[in-house]
Amino acid sequence: FLSSPGGEDPSVSLFRHYLRLKTVHPEPDYDAALKFLDRIAAELQLPMKKIEVCSKTEYTDTLYMNKDRRKGYFHKALFCVFPGRVVSIMTWEGTNPKLKSVLLNSHTDVVPVFQEHWKYDAFSAFKDAEGNIYARGTQDMKCVTIQYIEAIRRLKSEGRKLMRTVHLMFVPDEEVGGHKGMETFVNHPEFKNLNIGFALDEGLANPSEAFTVFYGERNPWWITIHCPGSPGHGSRFVENTAAEKLVSHCFTLGDVTTVNMTMVKGGVAYNVIPAEMDVSFDLRIPPTVNLQEFEGQIQQWCKEAGEDVTYEFAQKHMNQNVTSTEESDPWWSAFSAACKEMNMTLEKEIFPAATDSRFIRAVGIPAIGFSPMNRTPILLHDHNEYLNEQVFLRGISVYEKLIPALAGVVAFPDEA
Numbered sequence: 420f421l422s423s424p425g426g427e428d429p430s431v432s433l434f435r436h437y438l439r440l441k442t443v444h445p446e447p448d449y450d451a452a453l454k455f456l457d458r459i460a461a462e463l464q465l466p467m468k469k470i471e472v473c474s475k476t477e478y479t480d481t482l483y484m485n486k487d488r489r490k491g492y493f494h495k496a497l498f499c500v501f502p503g504r505v506v507s508i509m510t511w512e513g514t515n516p517k518l519k520s521v522l523l524n525s526h527t528d529v530v531p532v533f534q535e536h537w538k539y540d541a542f543s544a545f546k547d548a549e550g551n552i553y554a555r556g557t558q559d560m561k562c563v564t565i566q567y568i569e570a571i572r573r574l575k576s577e578g579r580k581l582m583r584t585v586h587l588m589f590v591p592d593e594e595v596g597g598h599k600g601m602e603t604f605v606n607h608p609e610f611k612n613l614n615i616g617f618a619l620d621e622g623l624a625n626p627s628e629a630f631t632v633f634y635g636e637r638n639p640w641w642i643t644i645h646c647p648g649s650p651g652h653g654s655r656f657v658e659n660t661a662a663e664k665l666v667s668h669c670f671t672l673g674d675v676t677t678v679n680m681t682m683v684k685g686g687v688a689y690n691v692i693p694a695e696m697d698v699s700f701d702l703r704i705p706p707t708v709n710l711q712e713f714e715g716q717i718q719q720w721c722k723e724a725g726e727d728v729t730y731e732f733a734q735k736h737m738n739q740n741v742t743s744t745e746e747s748d749p750w751w752s753a754f755s756a757a758c759k760e761m762n763m764t765l766e767k768e769i770f771p772a773a774t775d776s777r778f779i780r781a782v783g784i785p786a787i788g789f790s791p792m793n794r795t796p797i798l799l800h801d802h803n804e805y806l807n808e809q810v811f812l813r814g815i816s817v818y819e820k821l822i823p824a825l826a827g828v829v830a831f832p833d834e835a
């Protein structure tokens with residue numbers, strides 16, 4: 420369903436086509452993505468499952484006044500259907516489908532843009548003379564979605580058969596925390612049925628020659644501190660005010676945990692001292708930090724900040740599982756050996772932000788965050804996000820080696 424302008428590689432044309440779908444928050448066009456994926460599944464001749472997560476039907480019983488008041492009230496039953504979100508999975512069955520499978524995960528949504536700061540329309544997928552393709556999602560993470568697809572297409576057309584089953588999973592809502600996506604889906608019976616042994620998900624670009632791989636993530640904690648204080652007339656000198664507590668020197672941890680003050684709320688008028696002010700922080704905590712002790716520290720800081728200062732979490736990820744990158748680990752050893760064979764240098768890191776990998780690791784499945792983009796500045800969520808077509812195409816070749824390596828990991832003793 421594509422034409423390739425000026426002899427463009429069809430994989431690049433497919434990528435640019437996908438980039439033009441507006442799966443952008445706050446109202447992502449997921450229908451467009453689902454339709455696109457349906458066509459891909461047909462082309463690849465792979466079965467596709469679609470599972471709705473987080474949909475619910477609610478029953479409410481409402482009292483209505485009868486038109487003729489003397490007859491009193493009657494009941495009206497209402498069924499409200501709250502639509503969920505759809506997770507789609509294409510499955511390439513292995514020659515030994517009883518073995519644990521390999522998951523290739525990607526999210527279909529992208530973050531909003533400030534169009535006035537872009538050189539080109541953020542959904543036009545404009546390609547400049549150097550082959551740089553500009554669009555929201557070029558790095559995060561529509562590139563990876565198409566690279567998985569194109570690698571599978573090539574392997575299939577070469578007649579390759581892989582031992583382990585490979586699932587391509589396309590999830591919604593990663594950019595808004597994954598609640599109506601991976602967070603819920605990992606506990607769905609259909610997820611367990613996939614029998615996943617190892618997962619690949621997104622990583623980050625690397626401006627150098629090396630590629631970065633992520634074996635764990637920092638835990639996101641979103642916290643609001645409520646600072647109540649004595650209200651009063653703005654002309655008076657009031658002890659123990661809310662604003663005074665706001666400037667307390669909280670949250671000065673080491674250089675590995677980051678704390679950003681992201682919201683400050685409160686106040687009604689210049690001359691009215693408010694009864695409460697709230698301040699919110701985005702904290703990112705590495706998996707090596709003791710979270711219980713850390714929360715104890717937060718409690719202590721609130722206590723020191725003054726009377727009645729309380730806190731409330733809007734996000735509190737507690738799981739600190741990391742994926743083994745020991746050479747003795749069969750998944751990691753397959754991954755790293757394949758990269759070595761391609762002369763790729765890997766840099767192992769903890770992912771600074773949060774991806775759906777955290778939900779996969781939380782249910783005990785090893786996951787590596789990896790987006791094969793070297794020689795590329797990190798521009799996810801930024802203006803003028805781009806990816807060079809040669810870097811993109813090299814990524815397909817990388818997956819062409821990686822996927823068979825992972826799907827060929829020899830059976831473990833417990834897999835029989």
Ligand SMILES: CSCC[C@H](NC=O)C(=O)O
Nearest residue numbers: 594595596639772773774
């Ligand atoms: C913590 S839920 C939001 C997830 C989001 N992920 C990508 O940017 C992030 O802020 O890291």
Ligand SMILES: [Zn+2]
Nearest residue numbers: 559560593621
């Ligand atoms: Zn992403």
Ligand SMILES: [Zn+2]
Nearest residue numbers: 559594799800
């Ligand atoms: Zn993102």
